[in-house]
Amino acid sequence: MQNESLAEHLSGCDDCLEAMLEQSLGQPVPVRIPEGFARRVASQCAEPSVLPYAVAAACLLFAVLSAWLLAGGWLAGVRSLLADPTRWSAWLLAAGAVQTLALTAWLWRVART
Numbered sequence: 609m610q611n612e613s614l615a616e617h618l619s620g621c622d623d624c625l626e627a628m629l630e631q632s633l634g635q636p637v638p639v640r641i642p643e644g645f646a647r648r649v650a651s652q653c654a655e656p657s658v659l660p661y662a663v664a665a666a667c668l669l670f671a672v673l674s675a676w677l678l679a680g681g682w683l684a685g686v687r688s689l690l691a692d693p694t695r696w697s698a699w700l701l702a703a704g705a706v707q708t709l710a711l712t713a714w715l716w717r718v719a720r721t
């Protein structure tokens with residue numbers, strides 16, 4: 609009953625509404641910090657992630673290889689080689705297998721973090 613009349617009054621009186629909000633927001637909310645919270649946060653910060661460096665290194669390697677292929681005029685050769693699977697050599701298949709393994713390992717690592 610008291611809450612209803614208070615709400616009714618506050619809906620029509622901006623001064624009281626503002627005063628009530630000021631008082632409510634000014635009171636500190638009691639918060640209980642979980643046990644070992646600071647230690648857990650600190651331990652997570654202390655563990656450096658190598659992932660961004662791995663991605664940056666992969667992008668850099670890709671850019672260098674692409675520039676190397678373009679500069680050597682080998683891109684057309686690579687394209688014609690990829691277009692004809694009968695010309696695929698053992699080293700190309702091995703490179704593809706290594707690449708697939710590396711990508712799978714990277715995805716597995718990403719999925720675990």
Ligand SMILES: [Zn+2]
Nearest residue numbers: 617621623624
């Ligand atoms: Zn009022």
